[in-house]
Amino acid sequence: MAALLPYTADRETGRFFEAAAEGKLVFRACNACNHALHPPTAHCPYCQSWDTGWRESNGVGRLHAWTVVAHQIHPAFPAPYTLVVVELEDAPEVRLMGRLDGAPALHPGQRMQVWFEKLDDGAALPQWRPASEP
Amino acid sequence: MIDEEAAFAGRDKCAVVGIGSTAFSRDSGRSVLSLATEASLAALADAGLSPSDVDGVVRCEQDTVTPYSLAAALGVTDLSFWADTGPGGVAPCMMMGLAMGAILSGQAKTVLAFRSLNGRSEARLGAGVPGMGGERVGGFGRYDEYYLPYGLITAGQTFALMAQRHMIEYGTTQEQLGAVALACRDAANATPHAQMHDKPLSMEQYLGSRMISSPLRLFDFCLESDGACAVVITSAERARDLPKHPVLIRAVAGGAPPDRRVGMMFPVVTRQDMTDLGGRRAGQTLWKRAGVGPADMDCAQIYDCFTISVILQLEAYGFCAKGEGGPFAASGAIRYGGRLPINTAGGHLSEGYVHGMNHIVEAVRQLRGEGVRQVPDAELALCTGGPLPIGSSVVFRRA
Numbered sequence: 001m002a003a004l005l006p007y008t009a010d011r012e013t014g015r016f017f018e019a020a021a022e023g024k025l026v027f028r029a030c031n032a033c034n035h036a037l038h039p040p041t042a043h044c045p046y047c048q049s050w051d052t053g054w055r056e057s058n059g060v061g062r063l064h065a066w067t068v069v070a071h072q073i074h075p076a077f078p079a080p081y082t083l084v085v086v087e088l089e090d091a092p093e094v095r096l097m098g099r100l101d102g103a104p105a106l107h108p109g110q111r112m113q114v115w116f117e118k119l120d121d122g123a124a125l126p127q128w129r130p131a132s133e134p
Numbered sequence: 135m136i137d138e139e140a141a142f143a144g145r146d147k148c149a150v151v152g153i154g155s156t157a158f159s160r161d162s163g164r165s166v167l168s169l170a171t172e173a174s175l176a177a178l179a180d181a182g183l184s185p186s187d188v189d190g191v192v193r194c195e196q197d198t199v200t201p202y203s204l205a206a207a208l209g210v211t212d213l214s215f216w217a218d219t220g221p222g223g224v225a226p227c228m229m230m231g232l233a234m235g236a237i238l239s240g241q242a243k244t245v246l247a248f249r250s251l252n253g254r255s256e257a258r259l260g261a262g263v264p265g266m267g268g269e270r271v272g273g274f275g276r277y278d279e280y281y282l283p284y285g286l287i288t289a290g291q292t293f294a295l296m297a298q299r300h301m302i303e304y305g306t307t308q309e310q311l312g313a314v315a316l317a318c319r320d321a322a323n324a325t326p327h328a329q330m331h332d333k334p335l336s337m338e339q340y341l342g343s344r345m346i347s348s349p350l351r352l353f354d355f356c357l358e359s360d361g362a363c364a365v366v367i368t369s370a371e372r373a374r375d376l377p378k379h380p381v382l383i384r385a386v387a388g389g390a391p392p393d394r395r396v397g398m399m400f401p402v403v404t405r406q407d408m409t410d411l412g413g414r415r416a417g418q419t420l421w422k423r424a425g426v427g428p429a430d431m432d433c434a435q436i437y438d439c440f441t442i443s444v445i446l447q448l449e450a451y452g453f454c455a456k457g458e459g460g461p462f463a464a465s466g467a468i469r470y471g472g473r474l475p476i477n478t479a480g481g482h483l484s485e486g487y488v489h490g491m492n493h494i495v496e497a498v499r500q501l502r503g504e505g506v507r508q509v510p511d512a513e514l515a516l517c518t519g520g521p522l523p524i525g526s527s528v529v530f531r532r533a
Contacts, residue, residue: 006283007273013280039277039401045394065302065408067294069285071346073262077285085295085403095404097284108302125283 003076008123012040015054020124025114026054027094036093057094059114061086061128064095068103086112086128098128106130142385142423146531148234149373149380152181152366153495158329158486161255162360169362170199170250171207177364178208182377183244188366190215190242192232194225194249194489198257204248215242221398223437224388225249226490227519227526231386233367243368249491250362258358259487262287263399277397289439290355292399292522294347297442299408301349303457306445308349310460312340314441315353315483317469322480324470324507329357330484354441356482363491365498370533381501384514384529385423389416391524399522413450413518413525421452424529428452431529432512433500434474435493437519438481444468447518450525470507478507490519494528501532 008017019026028040032049044052065085072079082100098112113131116124154176156162156169178184185208191201193216201216215236219228226249233245253259263278272279286292300306319335322328335353343352373380390412395401402408421427428451438444445459453474454462467473479485479496486492497515499505505512512532519526 004271004282004285004287005269006279007270008279010273010279012275013273013277017279038404039280039395039397041396065295065299065403067291067298067350068345068348069291070344070348073260073287073291074285077287081285083284083286083291083295085408093404093406097281097286097403099284119283 003119004074005119005121005123006125012042016040017123019054020116020126021122023116025057025059025126027057027088027091028052029055029091036091038094057088058090060089060131061096061112061114062089063106063108063110063112066106082106084112084128096126100129104130144234144238144383145423145425146382146384147370148237148367148383149370149533150365150383150494150498150530151368151373151376151378151380152177152179152183153498154178154180155363155492155495156361158327158359158361158488160360162252166197166250166252166362167199167203167207169360170204170248170364173250173362173364174204174208174246174248177246177366180378181366183366185209186211187244188246189213190233190236190245192217192219192229192245192247194218194222194229195220196222196489197250199250204246215245221523223439223490224520224524224526226494227386227517227528228388230367230383230494230528231388234383234386237367237369243372245367246364247367248362248364249489251489252360253487253489254358255360260288260290260355260358277401281400286400289399290350291347292402293440293442294350295403296409296446297349300442300445303409304460306460308341309337310445310464311349311354311441312337313464314438314444314468315340317463318438318477318481318483320469321478321507322484325479325485326506328480328485329359330480350440350442356439357484357487359486359488361486361488363488363495365494373533379502380533381498382531382533384426384531385420386528387416387420387423388524388526389413389419391415402522409446411446411450411521411525412523413447413521413527416525416527417451420527420529426514426529430514431474431516432514433478433509434476434516435478435481435497435518436476437490437493437521438477438483441483443521444476447521450521451516451518451527475509478505478509493517497530501530
């Protein structure tokens with residue numbers, strides 16, 4: 001069964017997927033107050049500015065939470081798999097999802113490195129793998 | 135101390151005067167419109183009213199039965215007010231607020247609030263979020279494109295992440311989650327209409343149940359049910375002339391978390407504090423409006439889509455400190471005879487899942503003294519909804 005492909009042309013989030021296809025991890029931020037805006041919006045609710053744009057992350061994060069999915073829901077995702085919530089090191093207000101096969105041993109705060117999963121249709125999805133400490 | 139000066143203008147001005155439910159099952163064999171009709175007729179009969187007395191209908195926005203269809207099916211002749219609220223399980227408590235607003239502003243005299251679903255036989259709520267059937271997922275303001283393609287597709291997986299974070303930060307244990315499941319099952323075992331009636335659950339059975347999405351096991355999940363519930367709301371003044379002892383809507387409040395995160399359920403994982411709930415703000419407003427506090431509640435019907443939901447709300451509504459929900463639940467406080475009996479008919483975990491509406495019905499039963507597992511002399515009850523992405527709450531009072 002085909003994966004659940006993301007809609008990549010959304011006017012608020014399309015750039016995230018476009019960048020991923022270029023091998024870049026980006027997040028939205030306010031140019032006026034520098035607050036990261038995630039999930040992304042064109043308007044900053046912190047300072048009311050419309051001057052917002054995309055910034056590139058260095059692709060390093062910290063593991064915030066995870067769950068091992070043991071009960072399969074969708075044929076595209078055979079159980080067991082592990083969903084991870086990763087907090088960007090250079091923008092802690094941004095947390096992104098990732099998926100690991102199986103049930104690897106993990107610990108809170110673990111260092112994670114982004115990689116880009118190529119999807120069936122040429123789109124890409126930022127994913128995360130455990131990384132060694134610097 | 136609660137600020138008595140902050141009296142809520144609507145305090146005790148409206149009342150629930152009728153309650154009705156269908157049977158809760160795994161397969162009703164009937165349409166959701168039929169279920170809604172049956173529950174509504176039962177609620178109207180309980181109120182000593184007929185469909186021609188109804189002029190307002192409020193519903194959950196996820197219901198496939200529209201206010202207009204229900205009114206037509208019932209034979210309501212003078213529908214003049216209707217409204218939707220939500221999302222999902224947040225709806226029932228907010229419906230009490232909508233009904234109150236309509237009545238106190240003169241837009242309606244008698245409002246029917248309902249929820250009807252074939253949540254097991256037709257549209258399984260555990261099957262994932264809507265919109266997974268198309269070629270692409272997310273977009274158009276849903277923000278699901280950040281989550282569904284990874285395999286984060288259910289509420290259970292989302293709450294599992296919250297539960298695991300609560301364990302990391304506060305040391306919450308599997309047994310503490312289990313204490314919530316057992317308290318609800320214990321209530322259901324005393325309640326003949328509960329789907330889990332006569333099915334005792336021990337801690338050993340709980341801990342031995344299969345993992346669904348760690349740390350949440352089978353018995354951490356609510357039921358998926360077919361069924362409907364309805365309640366009738368009118369002014370406190372009119373309520374005095376009706377047959378059942380009125381249960382007053384003391385106060386209603388919704389609340390959103392301080393984080394400004396767009397989207398629906400999944401973006402909770404991006405909140406600075408993943409285990410904080412909109413219910414915390416709802417509670418702060420609710421207690422001010424009600425002029426009473428958590429310690430005054432004789433029982434509580436706490437939205438229990440999952441066991442962790444209860445633990446987080448015990449904290450959010452101020453029954454215990456942040457991080458103390460697990461020990462509070464495990465202390466026995468939430469069981470019948472404890473300081474705060476919760477979900478006295480079994481709740482969503484063991485009575486049935488009517489998306490928050492059966493909690494309203496049970497709160498009213500308790501305050502009328504009609505509970506199967508009746509809390510002695512219950513005068514005040516909390517009912518909560520939600521709890522993601524925002525929270526809703528009601529305090530009911532025996533007139």
